[in-house]
Amino acid sequence: MIKAKHKPIESIGEMAAPYRRVLVLGCNTCTAVSLAGGEKEVGLLSSTLRLRNAGKGKNQEFQEFVVKRQCEMEFLEEARELIQETDVVLSLACGVGMNCVADNFPDTPVLPGNDTAFLGLSPELGQFTERCVACGDCLIHLTGGLCPLARCAKRLLNGPCGGSEEGHCEISPDVPCIWHKIYDRMRALGQLDKLSVVVPVREWSMNDAIGPRSFVREDLTVQTGQGE
Amino acid sequence: MAQSQQFKSNSKLEKVLTQGHFAVSGEVGPPKGTGAEGIREKGAMLKEYTDALNVTDNQTAIVRMCSLAGCTVLKQVGADPLMQIVCRDRNRLAIQADVLGAVALGINNFLCLSGDHQKFGNHPNAKGVYDLDSTQLIATLRQMRDEKKFICGEDISGDMPMFIGAAANPYADPFEFRVTRLAKKVNAGADFIQTQAIYDIDKFARYMELVRDMGLDKRTHILAGIIPVRASGMARYMKNFVPGVAVPQSLIDRMKTAEDKGGEDKKQRAEYGREEGISISLELIERVRQIPGVHGIHIMAVNWEEIVPVLVERAGLYPRPQVL
Ligand code: SF4
Ligand code: SF4
Numbered sequence: 021m022i023k024a025k026h027k028p029i030e031s032i033g034e035m036a037a038p039y040r041r042v043l044v045l046g047c048n049t050c051t052a053v054s055l056a057g058g059e060k061e062v063g064l065l066s067s068t069l070r071l072r073n074a075g076k077g078k079n080q081e082f083q084e085f086v087v088k089r090q091c092e093m094e095f096l097e098e099a100r101e102l103i104q105e106t107d108v109v110l111s112l113a114c115g116v117g118m119n120c121v122a123d124n125f126p127d128t129p130v131l132p133g134n135d136t137a138f139l140g141l142s143p144e145l146g147q148f149t150e151r152c153v154a155c156g157d158c159l160i161h162l163t164g165g166l167c168p169l170a171r172c173a174k175r176l177l178n179g180p181c182g183g184s185e186e187g188h189c190e191i192s193p194d195v196p197c198i199w200h201k202i203y204d205r206m207r208a209l210g211q212l213d214k215l216s217v218v219v220p221v222r223e224w225s226m227n228d229a230i231g232p233r234s235f236v237r238e239d240l241t242v243q244t245g246q247g248e
Numbered sequence: 249m250a251q252s253q254q255f256k257s258n259s260k261l262e263k264v265l266t267q268g269h270f271a272v273s274g275e276v277g278p279p280k281g282t283g284a285e286g287i288r289e290k291g292a293m294l295k296e297y298t299d300a301l302n303v304t305d306n307q308t309a310i311v312r313m314c315s316l317a318g319c320t321v322l323k324q325v326g327a328d329p330l331m332q333i334v335c336r337d338r339n340r341l342a343i344q345a346d347v348l349g350a351v352a353l354g355i356n357n358f359l360c361l362s363g364d365h366q367k368f369g370n371h372p373n374a375k376g377v378y379d380l381d382s383t384q385l386i387a388t389l390r391q392m393r394d395e396k397k398f399i400c401g402e403d404i405s406g407d408m409p410m411f412i413g414a415a416a417n418p419y420a421d422p423f424e425f426r427v428t429r430l431a432k433k434v435n436a437g438a439d440f441i442q443t444q445a446i447y448d449i450d451k452f453a454r455y456m457e458l459v460r461d462m463g464l465d466k467r468t469h470i471l472a473g474i475i476p477v478r479a480s481g482m483a484r485y486m487k488n489f490v491p492g493v494a495v496p497q498s499l500i501d502r503m504k505t506a507e508d509k510g511g512e513d514k515k516q517r518a519e520y521g522r523e524e525g526i527s528i529s530l531e532l533i534e535r536v537r538q539i540p541g542v543h544g545i546h547i548m549a550v551n552w553e554e555i556v557p558v559l560v561e562r563a564g565l566y567p568r569p570q571v572l
Contacts, residue, residue: 173365174336174376178383178432180425181362182417182444183491190491191365203425216428218436221340221384221399 022050022114023148024134033072035131036110040079043106045099046086047113056134057112059086090117093124103128156226156233162214164205171198177219257409259356260328261300263571265440265469271544272565273471274298274556278313287321290553295327297560299568300357305332309369316346319355331355334363339379340399347392351408359413360385364491383436386414390437412437417444418455419494427458434468441468442546445475445493449535456539465541472536474547476529476555479521480504533563
């Protein structure tokens with residue numbers, strides 16, 4: 021899932037300071053699972069912001085609302101009136117949800133309450149780690165299902181580099197060398213021969229190198245005109 | 249001026265290796281500034297004692313004068329430079345452009361590296377490029393030379409004499425995969441290999457056995473890396489902080505014992521340490537020479553360049569063969 025975490029409270033307070041009515045808008049999907057955008061976090065962040073203002077004679081209102089998914093207009097509809105009435109949306113979605121609000125409500129400023137971190141998982145409570153960089157051209161059939169683009173510090177396709185030591189990456193003893201894991205896994209799967217082939221220069225055009233990416237699935241688009 | 253038919257380049261290193269001599273390469277670290285004098289001096293001092301001089305490329309991710317400029321300065325004093333290229337700092341457009349420029353300026357030797365992670369350097373927040381990895385970089389250079397084509401397939405005009413090298417670290421993990429990775433680099437087009445610093449000879453000998461089993465010593469020239477150790481503190485630092493360098497504790501102890509002969513006297517301690525460091529390096533050189541498949545040594549004595557002539561002479565590797 022998409023993993024996100026709150027920005028530091030000071031910078032949130034600072035961003036929101038110029039606005040009187042602030043709508044703290046959560047998202048009940050990815051960021052709720054990251055414990056950064058669900059009902060509880062929306063409530064907690066709003067209270068914290070109110071408390072920070074207490075006794076400073078500041079006339080600032082924080083309204084709370086959570087939609088099921090901020091990245092889908094269908095669910096944002098529920099918040100339409102609130103968004104139109106507020107001075108600013110302080111979004112606790114991921115960047116996709118925030119963009120969706122901005123795209124659909126031209127008159128309302130949007131502030132990021134979260135830093136969208138990566139596509140990853142939470143191996144243990146409170147720990148988050150990256151697993152995929154959405155490269156657009158998946159290659160993990162070559163690497164035992166483990167992603168070198170997301171998990172190797174140099175994004176090597178013909179690893180491991182000379183810094184791999186006792187299973188950890190050269191950047192830190194706390195970071196596993198994914199190429200070591202790929203090796204172990206391919207050996208266990210009896211597929212080491214796959215690793216002896218040189219993976220050629222990659223076409224990054226499917227990656228973020230090219231500009232905003234999009235794709236169309238003809239099978240899902242609504243046919244207009246004289247379709248069969 | 250076209251290079252002789254049997255060679256891929258005008259590289260002295262290539263000729264020395266192809267003719268079956270035991271090769272010696274050295275290294276020059278460019279300055280953190282614009283002064284070319286140091287490179288010139290080192291080049292002038294080392295050229296008689298080596299067949300090629302590597303110029304590092306933002307080594308350990310610290311910004312220095314670029315390798316291409318360093319190589320050009322070395323050429324001015326008659327040394328044969330070897331341009332290191334790391335994948336960390338440049339994408340395929342920049343790398344191919346630099347290679348064209350280097351060939352135009354008469355640089356023949358190239359070394360393809362991944363590069364130490366930017367985290368270790370003086371710009372830890374830089375974006376690491378890694379558009380290509382080191383194996384792909386080797387294949388790119390080979391394609392530029394043998395097919396005279398860029399990665400995109402378009403033609404390159406002009407000659408492309410190049411002697412293409414890569415690095416190998418016999419001490420990195422997983423050990424069993426290291427030789428496969430070397431094979432990949434050889435298949436990609438590595439004409440020669442410079443290894444990471446060799447200290448643990450037994451492990452290196454096991455590695456070379458696997459290399460010979462796969463016949464790789466017949467398809468590429470392996471130069472064993474030698475980093476002369478000057479003091480026990482330096483050995484300890486390398487062991488703890490330099491990625492990929494495996495320094496055995498016994499070596500640190502041996503240096504320490506030698507230094508202790510100098511008692512409290514700092515100068516004496518340094519002198520004993522230096523002498524012991526030289527002895528250790530000479531022993532290592534002697535032992536790697538006896539390992540079948542090792543075709544040369546690559547001495548990395550950054551900030552201690554003056555030791556290279558001493559080592560080369562005492563190891564009986566001077567004068568260097570005249571091949572031009
Ligand atoms: S190869 Fe690309 S799509 Fe596949 S897991 Fe890695 S980043 Fe994601
Ligand atoms: S040590 Fe492993 S994970 Fe780290 S950069 Fe090298 S190959 Fe990638």
